[in-house]
Amino acid sequence: MNIFNDNDDDKLDDYDALLNLVPRLPVATFDSYDPNIPPENGADYLRRVQLEAQQEPNIKVAEQFFVRKPKCYDYHVESIKENEFIRSLPAFEIHEQLIIPSVIESFLTLRQHIDDLRKKYADDNKLIKRTRKWWREYCFSYNNQSNDLKYKPENNYQTNIPRLSLLARISQKEICRLLCYHYQWLLEDDHDQYTIERGLWFYSLLAALDSIQPDDTYCLLRKITRLCSRIRNEFQIYLEENVKGNDDDDAKMAAAVDHIVDDDKCSILFQKLASLNLIILLVGYYFNQKDLLDSWK
Template sequence: MNLTQDFEEYDEVDTSDDDCGGQLDRILVPKLPVAQFDDYDPNRPPVTGAEYLRRVQLEAQKCPEVVVADMDLSRFKSNQTLVYEDTNGFIRLKPELIPPVDWQREQVSEFSHVRTRLAKEREHRLSTGSVVTQSVPHNRPMNWWREFCIGKTSDNNSSDDSSDESICDDKSDVSTTTDGTPNSSSQLKRTKRQKPEPNVPLLSTLCGLTQDEVVRVLSYHIQWIRQFKFTQHMGLWIYSLLVCLDKPLPADVYSTLRDLSRVCSECRQRCRSTSDDCTEWWALNLIICLIGGYFDQTDMCDQ
């Protein structure tokens, strides 16, 4: 037995030989030199330090790379007090009810085209100074937006909001004169409407919204879907607001989109089971498809 290598020389030893071969030895690089043995009996107890290191090396080569404990976990179920469900709350459709993949791709492509057209229109209006900032007054409360987007609703709270400002009957606050100047204050006077009709998302309105307003009104729609029945008019506003979102999106906006997809899946489940009219059902499918396919929330869509 001759110890022919020192620590410096041992670092240069090829680990592909029989003594240090194998995948395990390539991961666990030896740190101590092991002497070369011409005749070594592994069944004989080691009597020197070199023989002991050789014995450890041979035993390490016999160990499996991965060791998994074989345990019976069923005996611990009686002690479990908290059950964790790995779910995001999104209700997926049955495979036979999922919209065709071609339809989903077509909707995402058309949505991208609409976003491009809106971006060009915004840029054109900004460059020509034709953006009408009076189209939608800023810093309005949620009840004002509810009346503006979906009209007066028959909930218990809508009749008590006497302090909220309501929309003008003649909609003069969203118009300008022929020479491009805003109307006089008398034309902008606010009046109470007995039965206000919901407004459609006009291009002039969408171009006048800031990103904070887009996200805020979008979050309002999530509350309205939970509080009221989903309608096609809600779907029209949600689609238009999604078009207005500028990428890249902040994390809180992605959270809003996930909440929207989640509540749409819940509403779709009720709509499918209680109504024969599939119009709202397809509108909900479209919103879910766009959130998953265009905004990359793939775990919040059916496919």
């Protein structure tokens, strides 16, 4: 219901028109100013803002933003900056769109299992914060007698397989901290010491990590992905130099599997490549860092 009559509406329109003619705040009257001299009062400041606005064009076009595409490096990794993502060599390219559905499905199944364990242990006490030294000894010093892998570890230590019951009992903050520890340890050690068990730790920690994280956690995930791409590049260069397909061509490395049956090192490197690719794919697709993928364009 309108509580005003027509005469009142006319009065309101006149009042609005009058307000539009009257400045809301007093403004200085000068037509030029020295930008090196600060304004003396509010009116002086407002006039400067008006004059600066008059100097700007009515329509401004923003500079075009170009997304830098990752390059496919085909030279040794030492000549590349540490903060660069190194794409897979052409001979080792994988069909991401074909394998990613099954990868994500298995990953989501594991995440659901961890969530069920968290509900199961909800009434139990959370594990207290552990030191970096404690985690180092837990992850790498204990001998794992129930090793189901089909090859002997190359290193002088045995990696303790991550327990989901343990990951379900620690907080998100502790998971991020442990993920950072594993990244630091991999930086400190030689890249040859990367093992499938280490990759399993990264995989399990990613499965226990919430999908929504603060910026510093995403920064850590990107660092891990870049490091994985660097290690992967070293392995690929070694395999490309030591494994050749038929007629010495550069065919896919899968075609040369028959040539490496008796080469334990090459066989293990192929398994490590699969582990590294898995980490890169998960960070890229599940945690939405797709610019760190080989297929990014």
